[in-house]
Amino acid sequence: MRVLGFAGSLRAASFNRALLRAAMERLPAGTEAETFDLVDVPLYNGDVEAEGDPESVVALKASVHAADLVLIATPEYNGGLPAVTKNAIDWASRPPRPHAWDGKPVAILGTTPGRLGTVSAQRTLRVSLSVLNAHVMDQPRTVIPGASGVFDDNLALADEGAIETLDKFLSAALEWARIFQRS
Ligand SMILES: Cc1cc2nc3c(=O)[nH]c(=O)nc-3n(C[C@H](O)[C@H](O)[C@H](O)COP(=O)(O)O)c2cc1C
DSSP states (O other), X not given: OEXXXXXXXXXXXXXXXXXXXXXXXXXXXXXXXXXXXXXXXXXXXXXXXXXXXXXXXXXXXXXXXXXXXXXXXXXXXXXXXXXXXXXHHHHHTSSSSSOXXXXXXXXXXXEOSSSSTTHHHHHHHHHHHHHTTOEEOOSSOEEEOOGGGTBOXXXXXXXXXXXXXXXXXXXXXXXXXXXXXXX
16 A cells, blocks of 8 residues: 655644654554655646656656545635645646546645644545546545644644544545556
């Protein structure tokens, strides 16, 4: 099982990067885990694409293609999806065909300092991925509110409830991906 994860925030002290790191660390032994940093992925530009994909985009597409499961940890900006997250979805939706999201098992998680924990961003992300024929896990919806209270000073996930939520998410996501490995 190859699991690819990326976070839709570029800042070093991002709660979503921290959440993704916790998720990747808590995958069971034997899982092949790759975290992709979106920091070098430029904004989608059809002119750049026409000249040939930048190296970071080639790598992103290859990583999504190769994964049995993609975990996306996204923040929420203004009730929607941050450009960083959407930009990664858009680049990887481009040729060669079939594009990298087609038939891809995906599980979404996210955290915000606020009370709703990325509910709206996740809804928007789900719509785009469904348009691309990705298989987005429906349940459990994994939103972690109160981000500033669940990580310690080193940004390790320290809240027992949040760890339990994350573990349930991971086991459901792996089971979700196995369904498509079998079919
Ligand atoms: C432009 C902008 C818009 C934001 N809009 C929302 C929002 O709609 N809902 C929310 O819960 N938090 C919102 N926030 C707060 C983010 O959840 C918070 O900055 C969070 O820490 C960002 O994720 P990160 O820590 O992974 O970078 C917004 C932050 C920024 C910078």
